[in-house]
Amino acid sequence: MATRFAVTEEVNLPRGDWKGEALHFHIAFGTPGPRALDARLVPVDDGALEANPSETGEVVDTERVARRPVNAHTLLGRETMAGVVVHVRPEAFRRALERGNMATLRIRSVADATEPDATGASSIVVRLGASRGTPLTLGRLVATSATPSPLARVEAHLCGPDAPPEPLAASILANGTLSRSPSPSGPAIAPVLAVRHASDDLCIRFWPATPASK
16 A cells, blocks of 8 residues: 655745735646645734644635636646646635735645655655746745654655756654754755746655664
């Protein structure tokens, strides 16, 4: 049985020049898509750069599509890929903006990772975002195990025809403690400093801890 991997992606949505219209965002995964998906609109406090992880937010409607409809903005992945359209109603966006004129669209998905390779690592591809052709800046990369077995190591890098080869810094969350994952591939750079292209995805490899590596 393949390992199931839960991915949470958060995209900040500032008020900007919003005029009170409904918003529709295309979230692409390709085929096969995730086993499950949850989309929520989460308020961001005034002066904060991201939503509080403890905020549950408001569920927004999603609709499965074969490619991006003409009335939806490309947000994650590419417009020719299958995925979902997230429908944000005006009243929901207005409520989310009340605290600080910015909201976060939080997308949680559950997908199958690859079978472990010869080194024991499984992998998964995470679609990244763009706005009007400009890649969205990456934030923190944090991995945590959904089982009692912790993760020993996580490696992340951009993957695509123009992606840079340098590994990205990633952290592991275990028992409430956040620690930097070792990067044997070379010095890792902070994701926020990575040079991204609209064609880049995020490729992640992870190794579960064994009795010898705990």
